[in-house]
Amino acid sequence: KIEKAKAIKCGTFGATSLQQRYLATGDFGGSLNVWNLEAPEIPVYSVKGHKEIINSIDGVGGLGIGEGAPEIVTGSRDGTVKVWDPRQKDAPVANMEPVQGESKRDCWTVAFGNAYNQEERVVCAGYDNGDIKLFDLKTMSLRWETNIKNGVCSVEFDRKDVNMNKLVATSLEGKFHVFDMRTQHPTKGFASVSEKAQKSTIWQVRHLPQNRDIFMTSGGAGSLHLWKYEYPAQRSKKDSEGAEMGVAGSVSLLQNVTLSTQPISSLDWSPDKKGLCVCGAFDQTVRVLIVTKLNKV
Amino acid sequence: MPVWLREYSWRQTGSAVYLSLPLRGVRVTPANIFCTEQYLKVSIPPFLFEAVLYAPIDDTNSTAKIGNGIIFFTLHKKEEAMWESLTLANTNREKLQYLRENAVLKAHEKAKEETEARKVTKQEHNKYALEATMKLEEAERKRIEDLKEKERQKVTKELELWTKQHKNAEKQKSIQKEGELRQEVEQLKEKKKEKVNKTGIPNEGTSKTRPKPIKGCHGSCSIFSENLEEEQLPAPRSAATIKISFTPRVFPTALRESRVAEEEEWLRKQAEARRTINADLCELEDLKEEEKNPDWLKEKGNKMFATGNYLGAVNAYNLAVQLNNKLHLLYLNRAACHLKLRNLHKAIEDSSKALELLTPPLPDNENARLKAYVRRGTAFCQLELYTEGLQDYEAALKIDPKNKTIEKDAERIRHLIQGATQGS
Numbered sequence: 256k257i258e259k260a261k262a263i264k265c266g267t268f269g270a271t272s273l274q275q276r277y278l279a280t281g282d283f284g285g286s287l288n289v290w291n292l293e294a295p296e297i298p299v300y301s302v303k304g305h306k307e308i309i310n311s312i313d314g315v316g317g318l319g320i321g322e323g324a325p326e327i328v329t330g331s332r333d334g335t336v337k338v339w340d341p342r343q344k345d346a347p348v349a350n351m352e353p354v355q356g357e358s359k360r361d362c363w364t365v366a367f368g369n370a371y372n373q374e375e376r377v378v379c380a381g382y383d384n385g386d387i388k389l390f391d392l393k394t395m396s397l398r399w400e401t402n403i404k405n406g407v408c409s410v411e412f413d414r415k416d417v418n419m420n421k422l423v424a425t426s427l428e429g430k431f432h433v434f435d436m437r438t439q440h441p442t443k444g445f446a447s448v449s450e451k452a453q454k455s456t457i458w459q460v461r462h463l464p465q466n467r468d469i470f471m472t473s474g475g476a477g478s479l480h481l482w483k484y485e486y487p488a489q490r491s492k493k494d495s496e497g498a499e500m501g502v503a504g505s506v507s508l509l510q511n512v513t514l515s516t517q518p519i520s521s522l523d524w525s526p527d528k529k530g531l532c533v534c535g536a537f538d539q540t541v542r543v544l545i546v547t548k549l550n551k552v
Numbered sequence: 553m554p555v556w557l558r559e560y561s562w563r564q565t566g567s568a569v570y571l572s573l574p575l576r577g578v579r580v581t582p583a584n585i586f587c588t589e590q591y592l593k594v595s596i597p598p599f600l601f602e603a604v605l606y607a608p609i610d611d612t613n614s615t616a617k618i619g620n621g622i623i624f625f626t627l628h629k630k631e632e633a634m635w636e637s638l639t640l641a642n643t644n645r646e647k648l649q650y651l652r653e654n655a656v657l658k659a660h661e662k663a664k665e666e667t668e669a670r671k672v673t674k675q676e677h678n679k680y681a682l683e684a685t686m687k688l689e690e691a692e693r694k695r696i697e698d699l700k701e702k703e704r705q706k707v708t709k710e711l712e713l714w715t716k717q718h719k720n721a722e723k724q725k726s727i728q729k730e731g732e733l734r735q736e737v738e739q740l741k742e743k744k745k746e747k748v749n750k751t752g753i754p755n756e757g758t759s760k761t762r763p764k765p766i767k768g769c770h771g772s773c774s775i776f777s778e779n780l781e782e783e784q785l786p787a788p789r790s791a792a793t794i795k796i797s798f799t800p801r802v803f804p805t806a807l808r809e810s811r812v813a814e815e816e817e818w819l820r821k822q823a824e825a826r827r828t829i830n831a832d833l834c835e836l837e838d839l840k841e842e843e844k845n846p847d848w849l850k851e852k853g854n855k856m857f858a859t860g861n862y863l864g865a866v867n868a869y870n871l872a873v874q875l876n877n878k879l880h881l882l883y884l885n886r887a888a889c890h891l892k893l894r895n896l897h898k899a900i901e902d903s904s905k906a907l908e909l910l911t912p913p914l915p916d917n918e919n920a921r922l923k924a925y926v927r928r929g930t931a932f933c934q935l936e937l938y939t940e941g942l943q944d945y946e947a948a949l950k951i952d953p954k955n956k957t958i959e960k961d962a963e964r965i966r967h968l969i970q971g972a973t974q975g976s
Contacts, residue, residue: 324786334798340788348789351796360798361806373786383806386799395792402799406806427808528714547707 257295261286269314269367269415270325270341279327279341281309287329289341300341305331315367315376318526321416323373328366334359336380338392351380351390351397360384368412368436369419377419381407387424399444403432409459412436413467421484425457425472433484438491438501446501452480452508458520465529469509469552473522473534477515479544482506483552509552514542554600566632569609571625573601580618587611588655589630594623604651606635846872850882853889862889880909880920887927896931903928922951926958929965938969 259282266280271289277299279289285305288298309329316325326348327339337347353359361383369377376392383406389399405426413421418437422445425431432449439445455475463469468484487504494500517537525531530546562571571592578596586593589611593602609627617624629635801807803815853868869886872879887902906924910917929944945962952958 324788326789338789343788346791348791350791350793352793354795354797357797358800360801363806382798384799384801385807388796390794392789395794397794397796400796404807404809404812406808427806428810527718528711531711545707545711547703 257292259288264309265312267312267314267327269317270327271314271317272325273317273319277341279312279314281312281329281331283308285309285331285333287312287327287339289327300339300344302339302345304329304337304339304347305333305335307332310362311364313365313367315370315415321370323370323376326367326376328378330362330365330380332361334362334382336362336365336378336390338378349378349390349392349395351378351388360386363407364409366410366412366422367415368422370416371418379410379412379422379424381410381424381426383407385426399439401444403430403449405430408456411460411462411470413462413470420467423460423462423470425460427456429453429455429457429474431457431460431472433503433506435490435501435503438499440494440498440500443494443500446503448503448506450482450506453478456518458518459522461522461524461532463529463549464524464526466549466552469549471522471524471532471546473519475518476513477517477519477536477538478511478513479519479522479534480511481509481546483509510546514544515540553598554595555598557594557599557601560601560638562638564635566634567629569605569625569627569629569635569638571627571638573623573625574621575599575623576621580623582616582618585616585623586655586659587614587616587627588658591651591655592625592627593652593655602652603639604648606637606640607631607633846876846879846882849875850879850885853882853885857885857889857892862892865889866893878909880906880917880924883909884920884924884927887924887931891927891931894934896935899931900928900935903931918951922948922955925951929961933965933968938965938972941965942969 261282261284263280263282266278268276268278270279271277275291277289277291279287279300281287284303285307286301286303287305287309289300291299309331311330312327314325314327315321316323324340324342327341328336329339330336334353336351338349340348362380363383364381366379367376368379369375374393377398378390378392379387380390381387385402385404385406387401387403387407387410388397390396391398403424403426405428408425408427410422410424412419413423420436422434422436423431424434428451430449430451432447434445434447436445452472453474453476457472457474459473460470463471468486470482470484472480472482474480484506485504487502489502490504491499491501514534515536515538519534519536522532522534525533528545530549531543532546533541533543535541557573557575560571560573562569564570573594575594575596578599580594580596584594584596586595589608590605591602592605594600595602605627608630610630611627614625614627617626802819849868849872853865853872856862856865856868866886866889869882869889872882873886876882883902883906887899887906890896890899890902903924907921907928910921910924925944925948929941929948932938932941932944942962942965945958945965948958949955949962
């Protein structure tokens with residue numbers, strides 16, 4: 256058991272190699288730390304990157320998945336999203352911040368995607384005013400933004416290391432949206448389908464590592480829902496001016512279960528055993544679950 | 553008067569009486585026959601046959617066969633005995649009547665009992681049916697439960713098996729790797745020994761750093777390839793900043809669809825509250841929509857002040873004050889205009905009004921109060937009321953002690969006061 260000075264909000268193993276297994280954490284004071292769990296007294300990398308709590312963290316390039324440099328992205332209440340490279344001290348590799356003088360909104364969630372070769376990377380960030388912004392790190396520009404009318408609690412690409420395929424964004428009021436990221440229309444952006452699963456906030460979404468069309472959402476009423484996405488017959492079609500437009504498919508509920516009366520705030524799948532997952536809830540329990548018959552879905 | 557039927561014939565055995573009653577030309581239905589324990593009646597208007605039987609019979613088991621023009625009764629005796637005659641011999645009228653009534657009552661009772669019995673059996677039947685369905689449902693539920701249990705057990709077994717396999721696999725791999733490493737180390741040592749023999753320089757330092765701690769791992773674990781990997785990783789990106797702007801939102805809380813309606817209401821009410829407070833002044837009817845908004849008028853006034861049109865600015869502020877006399881900024885700005893126009897008394901009035909409105913002295917209205925004090929002070933000095941002016945300047949200094957201009961002016965006023973007192 257290891258205790259640190261500031262409470263830790265979020266963590267990821269995403270940016271370390273399988274040998275090193277360093278844990279990158281974001282804490283309530285806005286510091287990003289990367290710890291070697293065998294020697295946890297001093298972090299391997301540390302930077303006070305944000306002025307306020309780091310709400311969400313994601314890593315890419317590690318764990319034998321994907322190519323390219325390992326990077327960590329953090330999103331904070333101070334409205335900025337910063338991308339860090341553990342080899343570069345003190346300065347972020349990319350910084351997405353509001354224009355001077357503009358009011359800031361809390362960034363609640365960040366996710367990496369589109370890391371299919373060494374240069375391409377994309378970061379998706381969700382904010383509390385319902386904004387979703389997609390930043391392209393190769394061109395260092397804002398690639399797409401939209402507003403889903405409810406604060407965005409969690410975003411995840413179905414796979415980080417392929418050409419971006421699908422993005423699921425969950426929000427307050429029990430809604431989530433699945434965006435088809437293969438076709439970007441110049442004005443309409445990406446096509447999406449949305450579902451309202453329950454009345455409470457959907458805290459987290461995670462795709463099954465072994466099947467990228469199955470994902471699980473965890474809700475504020477202590478429930479877990481397992482969904483399957485079906486692709487439409489044609490994923491893109493031409494609109495009236497001949498520009499390519501994506502077509503969203505459909506989502507169906509496979510199973511749901513209520514485990515707790517408190518929100519389940521975080522969940523993750525095991526990459527080794529299909530169907531093994533772990534979730535943590537506000538009732539101070541960590542539950543390990545197994546989902547069966549995923550082969551037959 | 554009914555027609556009595558007296559032609560009948562009967563014979564008997566020890567246990568039964570057989571009575572045949574001819575009825576020519578009438579149709580008989582079971583309703584016409586009435587029989588109780590000791591009384592038998594067949595009534596087919598206008599014909600009537602009745603008999604008070606010699607001994608009681610079992611009327612539930614007795615039968616009546618209705619044939620062509622004849623009824624054939626089979627009456628089972630209650631007691632096995634031979635009857636002297638079919639009917640009782642001495643039956644006077646009253647007894648007959650009494651018997652009749654009795655018979656009717658008995659029949660009634662019987663009928664009642666029968667219906668009750670029927671009810672009871674019906675209830676029992678229903679109960680039985682219900683129980684049967686419940687059992688079926690139970691069975692179904694149990695079947696499903698069993699399926700689930702089996703599935704659960706199967707999966708837990710699989711999981712245990714998998715974890716064991718996993719652990720074994722990891723152990724094996726680590727043992728393997730250690731073995732390989734040792735081999736490599738030995739090989740290196742041998743090579744070094746050869747080198748040492750050749751060159752004579754000890755190379756112990758390097759051999760100590762070789763064996764790195766190896767944890768169970770999936771990817772390649774050889775020492776050499778790790779170094780190679782690091783070189784293959786691209787350099788960190790060149791730092792850049794992307795500027796973003798957010799969808800505007802007035803409230804600091806997160807956006808929720810269900811609250812949007814409430815929020816709009818609140819904003820609208822706030823906007824209205826800032827507008828006309830006393831909207832029933834008749835002069836206002838002449839004004840355009842814009843001119844009724846004190847904020848807009850304030851803006852107009854500010855612009856005119858900036859261009860030097862102080863009278864126009866004062867007019868604008870006057871109108872704004874008529875509409876909403878709670879905005880301190882209007883008084884503050886009007887005071888500045890009056891200063892420029894050298895309406896010093898008016899300037900003092902307006903600054904005082906502004907200060908009144910700013911009475912809870914919070915850090916938010918520091919700036920405004922500072923301006924108010926400075927303007928009032930200036931006005932006082934220009935009226936040569938230096939002591940009052942100094943008071944105001946000191947108050948301003950208290951708010952912002954670091955302001956050099958205020959300090960200088962305060963000093964000047966002090967000198968003036970001292971000069972005046974000295975002079976007079």
